[in-house]
Amino acid sequence: MAAHRISDAVIRRLPGYYRYLRDLEKVGVTRISSQELGARMGLTASQIRQDINCFGTLGQQGYGYNVPELRAHIGEILGLAHGYEMVIAGAGNIGQAVAWYPGFSQRGFHVSALFDVKPDLIGRVIRGVPVYNITEMRAFLREHPAKIGVVATPARVAQTVAHQMIEGGVRALWNFAPMDLKVPEGVVASNVHLTDSLLVLTYRLQRLEEENSAPSNEPAP
Amino acid sequence: MAAHRISDAVIRRLPGYYRYLRDLEKVGVTRISSQELGARMGLTASQIRQDINCFGTLGQQGYGYNVPELRAHIGEILGLAHGYEMVIAGAGNIGQAVAWYPGFSQRGFHVSALFDVKPDLIGRVIRGVPVYNITEMRAFLREHPAKIGVVATPARVAQTVAHQMIEGGVRALWNFAPMDLKVPEGVVASNVHLTDSLLVLTYRLQRLEEENSAPSNEPAP
CATH class of the missing domain: 1.10.10.10 (Winged helix-like DNA-binding domain superfamily/Winged helix DNA-binding domain)
Incomplete structure (x- = not known):
């Protein structure tokens, strides 16, 4: 160990x-x-x-x-020896991208359900994963325990959704809403900010252009 | 500066x-x-x-x-003083999530086009952004220069698509395909591996559970 x-x-x-x-x-x-x-x-x-x-x-x-x-x-x-059940709140582009990402099932992650508020999504089964009304999430988690919860909702409801997941027994939150989740002790959260990696890229692009436009005083390496 | x-x-x-x-x-x-x-x-x-x-x-x-x-x-x-034109290859869930992410336009990023191979997507305009055939990407870039290219294609075509972008004048690649892009000098790339942040989360979850289940020999903090 x-x-x-x-x-x-x-x-x-x-x-x-x-x-x-x-x-x-x-x-x-x-x-x-x-x-x-x-x-x-x-x-x-x-x-x-x-x-x-x-x-x-x-x-x-x-x-x-x-x-x-x-x-x-x-x-x-990394904790991959045993598999993980995962639920996803928010069946928009990010939620669906996570649900169907092939790399996850290969690593032992199984998405048991998606939750949303949109009537045209609720009740559908997309590529084998059912979409339920978000109001049913807590009840679902009592019947189908999941340790990992993915938050892919708008930022304004993300904290509320996270709390509902924690009440349902979720212990690890993977958050894609553009804000930082607050979680109680005994729960872990990872806040993914997609823009951050883009800004590191523009930083490097700008340095590159500065180097190319600056008169070189140094000998070539 | x-x-x-x-x-x-x-x-x-x-x-x-x-x-x-x-x-x-x-x-x-x-x-x-x-x-x-x-x-x-x-x-x-x-x-x-x-x-x-x-x-x-x-x-x-x-x-x-x-x-x-x-x-x-x-x-x-971070290079945000001026705006950036951006093209996206792959109009699947990830490509669309990037295209409509509200945080990008607020930071000066403008998506000029999406490119895909699927006939049912090509020719559509989704939320103001046109979707073109990927075969038209190089020609498009000659007419509409873009410094940033987003690669949201399957892994097996990602390197080829990246080369086409570079030939079209793209200098910074933001890659979501699950592989690491190779780029020539003068071009920067950022490879986003969504699973990485999930694995850091399961690592922390496992440590948390070990701590909770271990008999405590230490005084409470």
Whole structure:
């Protein structure tokens, strides 16, 4: 059991390790060196070794890492050893994108229901997932417990919807509404702000254009 | 001009600063201390001061920060002073979610067109944005230059679509396909992996459950 305290920076990189190792496993790669893995992921070999050392000594000098073992171990740390039931509030574009995202079922996530307020959506079954009235969400959760709740509603109702999910037994909230959810102790929330990654992109675009337009005083690297 | 080198960690936090300052400005707050801003953002006052010092000395001892000034300054660093034209490849749920996201137009992003391969989408105008055949994308970009391209296609065609965008003059790629785009020098890309934030959430959920189920040997905090 990985009960080590892992730093936030390493935790943020873990899903990336999981993705890369999964892709390697898919194409039949069974072992990889820290150099090779680093080159693929855009990290240095020493960074890779340092990160992986945080959660146990899994590499061997001169052999590298066993890909399926390391992938399984990271999956366990990420809590993917058991599956998760998930409900989604808001059956708009974001809610539907999450519901049908193929990567989720592959990682053991199962969407049991979507909830919305729109009469033309309620009662439909879209790609196997039923859409119910949001007023039925708490009752549904009593019958069909789910640990993960996705909030894909307008911002003005997101906090209320989150509270209803928590009352229904949801312990982890994945929020796409453009605001930060407040949650009580014993519940975790992740607020996804799509614009944030766009603004980091425009930052880098602007730096790039400044570099290109500035007269170069430095020798070329 | 903010030509300082800002660390990646600070850059990642900049959009958050921008959001919080924007929200404060909206409700008429004109100045804020590092303590207050830190409490809202879940950062320490010294972290706030350290971050903001990276891009100039904008705070005053005993006064705090001027909210509209600091927001404008961070917006400038993020490259938001001028607007951006944006095209989107893939008019599925993710593509449409990006196209209609209200936060983008407020920040100066304008979606000029969506591109897809589906006959039932091509030729439609959805909420003011036309959907064209993806084969017309390069020609469209010659007539209507756009610096930002959103890739919301299946993974298997994402790299090809990205190349077509770059040939059409796109300099920044915002990629939602579940793979990492390779881009030539002079072009920047941001690969958004939606599952990553979900896996960080399950990691935290699992730690929480371990803590709750473990016999406590430590005094309560």
